[in-house]
Amino acid sequence: MVTSTHQDDRQILRELARRVRDIAADPDMDRRRELWTRHNDLEPTRPMVLCFPEGCWPQLVSDVHCRCHDPQLRQWELQLRSTLFTHEQLCDDQVAQPWFDLPWRLQVGGYGVDVPYTFGENRGSYVWDAPINDLARDFDKLHFRQLYVDREGTQRDLQRANDLFGDLLPARLHWRPWWTVGMTWEAAKIIGLEGLMLAMMDQPQEVHRLMSFLRDDHLHFLDWFEQQGLLTSNNTYECLGSGGVGYTSQLPGDDVSDGPARLDELWGFAESQETVGISPQMFDEFVLPYQLPLMEKFGLNYYGCCEELEQRIDLVLKHVPHLRRVSVSPKADQRALAEKLGGRYVYCRKADPVPVCVEFDEDLIRADIRHTLEAAGGSPLDIILKDTHTVQNEPSRLGRWVRIAREEVDRYMEGPRS
Numbered sequence: 001m002v003t004s005t006h007q008d009d010r011q012i013l014r015e016l017a018r019r020v021r022d023i024a025a026d027p028d029m030d031r032r033r034e035l036w037t038r039h040n041d042l043e044p045t046r047p048m049v050l051c052f053p054e055g056c057w058p059q060l061v062s063d064v065h066c067r068c069h070d071p072q073l074r075q076w077e078l079q080l081r082s083t084l085f086t087h088e089q090l091c092d093d094q095v096a097q098p099w100f101d102l103p104w105r106l107q108v109g110g111y112g113v114d115v116p117y118t119f120g121e122n123r124g125s126y127v128w129d130a131p132i133n134d135l136a137r138d139f140d141k142l143h144f145r146q147l148y149v150d151r152e153g154t155q156r157d158l159q160r161a162n163d164l165f166g167d168l169l170p171a172r173l174h175w176r177p178w179w180t181v182g183m184t185w186e187a188a189k190i191i192g193l194e195g196l197m198l199a200m201m202d203q204p205q206e207v208h209r210l211m212s213f214l215r216d217d218h219l220h221f222l223d224w225f226e227q228q229g230l231l232t233s234n235n236t237y238e239c240l241g242s243g244g245v246g247y248t249s250q251l252p253g254d255d256v257s258d259g260p261a262r263l264d265e266l267w268g269f270a271e272s273q274e275t276v277g278i279s280p281q282m283f284d285e286f287v288l289p290y291q292l293p294l295m296e297k298f299g300l301n302y303y304g305c306c307e308e309l310e311q312r313i314d315l316v317l318k319h320v321p322h323l324r325r326v327s328v329s330p331k332a333d334q335r336a337l338a339e340k341l342g343g344r345y346v347y348c349r350k351a352d353p354v355p356v357c358v359e360f361d362e363d364l365i366r367a368d369i370r371h372t373l374e375a376a377g378g379s380p381l382d383i384i385l386k387d388t389h390t391v392q393n394e395p396s397r398l399g400r401w402v403r404i405a406r407e408e409v410d411r412y413m414e415g416p417r418s
Contacts, residue, residue, distance in 0.1 A: 009068040009077075010164050016080035017100065017169035023087045024098040032095045033237075033255070036247035039380055040300075040324065040346060046413055047373065047381040049405045051092045051398050052243060055389030056357075060398070061085045076100075076161065089395065092402045095237040095245065097255060100161055103175035104230055105153040109146035111217070113138075115189045130192030135199060135206035142190070144217045147224050173259065174232045177225055180241075180305075181294040182270040183214045184287060193274055200278065200286055211290040218294050222263055229260035234267050241269035241302035242327050243384035244348055251299045268298030270320075271305040271327070280312050288315055300324045306350065306387065308332045313340045330387075334375035347379040351405075353388045360397050365404050373412040383409070 023029075039045045053060055061081045068074040080100075087096050113131035120126060132138045154173065161171035187210055188196050199207045225231055233253025240246040252265045270291045275283060295301045303309075303316050304327030317323065317340065325346040328337050330353070341347055349372045355364035372383060383405055391397040 006070065009070050009073045012067050013073060013077060013080065014165045014168060016077065016084065017165040020080055020083050020096065021098055021169050024096040029095050032093055033247055036245045037249055040248035041250060042380055045380065047383055047409050048093045049402060049409065050094065050243060050382060050384045051090045051402050052239060052384065052386040053388055053398060054386055056391045057082065059391055059393050060395045089399050090402055091399060097237050098169065099174065100169045100171045101174040102157055102161060102171055104173060105150035106177065107148040111145060111190060112141050112143040113190065130190065130195050132191050133195065135191060135203055135210060139209060142213060144220055149228060149230060176234060176238065177230065180269055180271055181218050181291065182272050183211065183218060183290060184272045184274040186214055187211065188274045197278065200282055207286055211286060215290040215293060222294065222297060226263050231261040231266065232259040233261045233265065240267055241325065242271060242305035243350065243386050244302065244325055244382055248300065263297040264299050266298050268295050268301045270295055270303055271307060273305050273307045276307040280315060283312050284315050288319060292319060292321065296321050298322060303327065310336050313337060334372060338376050338379055341379060343379045346382060347376050348382045348384060349376065351383055351385045353385060356385065356397055356401050357388055357390050362404060365401060366408060369405050369408040373408060
């Protein structure tokens with residue numbers, strides 16, 4: 001017997017699912033798919049505009065906006081409301097889907113040492129004490145992460161979603177089980193950021209040993225997901241790497257495919273934000289060689305996030321296999337990177353979030369976007385707003401940024417190019 005509360009939850013979810021379905025049916029979504037495919041294939045297109053709220057989502061859509069009583073259904077409600085906010089309020093170049101995507105129920109173990117985080121009051125900040133202070137003494141404490149998938153529980157989730165609203169928005173298993181294969185984030189967790197920097201000077205062979213261990217663990221991690229048949233195509237609508245959309249004709253898979261996919265059919269992504277302060281020579285010794293075997297497994301690759309790549313871009317372009325997208329961080333030398341990329345890669349510009357997050361400054365926003373358009377010089381270009389950890393409780397700021405960016409793109413496309 002269905003309780004009244006469950007029936008209320010069902011109606012809430014069905015109405016949200018109906019709205020998502022209607023947005024996904026808009027013919028403009030097909031046009032966006034085609035545009036992204038050409039864009040990532042390096043064909044001429046207009047610059048693409050994306051906005052990922054990230055840390056400021058609680059100021060846009062949060063649990064307080066949800067009405068479902070059941071905890072799991074409340075999470076699904078939040079997922080649907082976030083999708084609706086993206087397409088009704090942001091109005092960027094993201095693509096809505098006629099699906100409700102669910103992840104596998106998964107457990108990923110640790111490396112054998114606890115990393116005790118102490119979190120700040122908000123915004124996700126934290127500190128931690130590195131569990132290993134002496135690599136030579138404590139290395140044997142480390143072991144590969146243990147992996148487990150709950151297939152029965154996952155199928156129950158899928159069945160429940162489809163029973164509730166699958167006739168409107170079919171549920172499917174579609175997910176990405178990792179973000180980066182960069183590994184320096186994991187190294188810093190284990191021995192600390194300062195410890196990692198010092199060890200490169202004081203214990204270089206132990207750093208090589210640690211990075212070899214992390215490389216081998218990540219290789220095992222990737223292979224396990226492929227062998228278990230848990231991978232789905234990311235040649236789709238979902239956020240790619242440090243910002244972007246993955247459509248391309250040069251990888252198999254599409255929006256309808258729900259797996260299993262192979263690693264060489266996917267986009268890969270790596271970065272090394274934690275080591276931005278080391279020299280190119282040290283990056284070439286301690287970081288990049290360990291990332292390359294991982295990136296070799298993927299069909300196309302995306303490199304970089306918030307680190308400034310100018311000093312290491314030659315190494316990235318020379319060695320990273322199947323490279324297609326390169327991050328251009330907010331403080332990067334945009335002209336220098338554009339010259340190096342030469343239109344042979346997608347120029348993934350991360351717009352400066354400060355004029356959006358502090359005092360909304362339209363003049364600074366326009367100046368930032370104009371500089372990007374001029375510096376990129378006709379390269380395949382994404383303009384991406386991310387790392388927005390607050391909008392000062394003014395959700396409309398993000399939609400305003402998108403409108404400004406579109407206006408500047410239109411102005412640039414219509415006028416003479418420098």
